[in-house]
Amino acid sequence: MSAPVLFFVDELAEGVSAEQRFHQADPDAPHINVMDLSVTRGDGIFETAGAQHGILMAIDAHLARFAHSAAMLDLPKPRLDVWQAAIEAAVAAHEPADLLSAKFIMTRGIEGTGVPVGWVYVFEGDEHDGEREHGISAVTLDRGYRHDVAKTSPWLLQGAKTLSYAVNKAVLREAARRGADDVIFISSDGFVLEGPTSSVILLIDGRFVTPSTDQGILAGTTQADAFAVLESLGHETEYREVAADELGRVDGLWMLSSTRCAAPVRELDGHAVPIAREITDQLNDALLVRTK
Ligand SMILES: Cc1ncc(COP(=O)(O)O)c(C=O)c1O
Known part of the structure; x- marks a missing residue:
């Protein structure tokens, strides 16, 4: 190193x-x-x-x-x-x-x-090749805030990238206790939010969807680049509120962040999730060479 x-x-x-x-x-x-x-x-x-x-x-x-x-x-x-x-x-x-x-x-x-x-x-950070290739297992965890927390209670700083990441680390230990690698946060009123260090994209009903960023989550730079890639490949993309139960009927699910790029989720809460192999490879090929 x-x-x-x-x-x-x-x-x-x-x-x-x-x-x-x-x-x-x-x-x-x-x-x-x-x-x-x-x-x-x-x-x-x-x-x-x-x-x-x-x-x-x-x-x-x-x-x-x-x-x-x-x-x-x-x-x-x-x-x-x-x-x-x-x-x-x-x-x-x-x-x-x-x-x-x-x-x-x-x-x-x-x-x-x-x-x-x-x-x-x-x-030099950790290697993520294995995650991109073989996928990750994740669990959903309640974040304890409603999806509109950024509007109702901006002083809680949801959506700011602060140094207070003890919670973001604690949830990974909880994931490990449940035998999983990572976490997808769900709002207390049942909407999909983000991971502790990543954004989430779902392939559902033929389009690529990510939770809209007015729900107390970060605007992911990798997710934005991924949407640009997907659009250039002719796919439809959408920012919207995503109900937690939609995670049960996806045709692909990814967790994305700057050095990880697009890691497909292969298992969520103990249930298999399909890995959309071709699109995963297309995404990572593009994200790993994009310069801006
Ligand atoms: C809470 C959270 N959401 C999303 C992301 C993904 O952001 P980016 O793709 O810009 O790395 C991160 C990155 O660390 C994060 O900490």
Whole structure:
């Protein structure tokens, strides 16, 4: 495994001035203050973009979602030009690799300062070839919020990509206890939402459907790219509310995220789900070479 690369972003938000825009740092050295609000409260935002052969994937969409998360958390507006330059520099500083993950983080900073802290960490992530090839098993779990939570209770930050991912990790342990690899969240009123680190696409009634993103879920960058691929192949796509019982009659089901691309679900809640092999391969062939 090659060495990760760390860049701190100095001029990371509008109104926060710094002498330089970003700088490289030792990824093995301690850097974060114990009173940083990301450490003490999980208070901050992040994104993970894929970089294939040194080229960042869907970076505009990741930066837009980063800014959206910042706005939802009332964080200072990130200077996206500086972030993009820092991310590109960090990827370029990494030893060449087929697939890298570029994780970028902005925290609310050290308690009492009001000055955010930000960095980019580039590393070789896990392999996902097996998942793409053989599929995954998933279970549905209740997220405990209604599908309209983003409208009724925006302070719950559903739909922001915050650093508070303890729940997203806990549900994977629950999945493992149930003998499965991953989770599809269902709203408390019975609508399909997303995975803890992925978006969901269903093939149902001859069209490709994903839950509309006004239901307190993330707008998936990979799902958006997948829809563009499917449309270019002449398929119909749709964003809409998806009732949980529709999962029982799909002709294909995928969980998608930036470095995983499209992993077909082969089993859901103990029942076999058909793997649409040809379309899965077409999707991954396209997602694994798309550059923007
Ligand atoms: C909750 C959640 N939904 C969806 C996604 C998929 O987003 P993307 O395709 O942009 O990686 C992620 C990615 O980590 C996620 O954490």
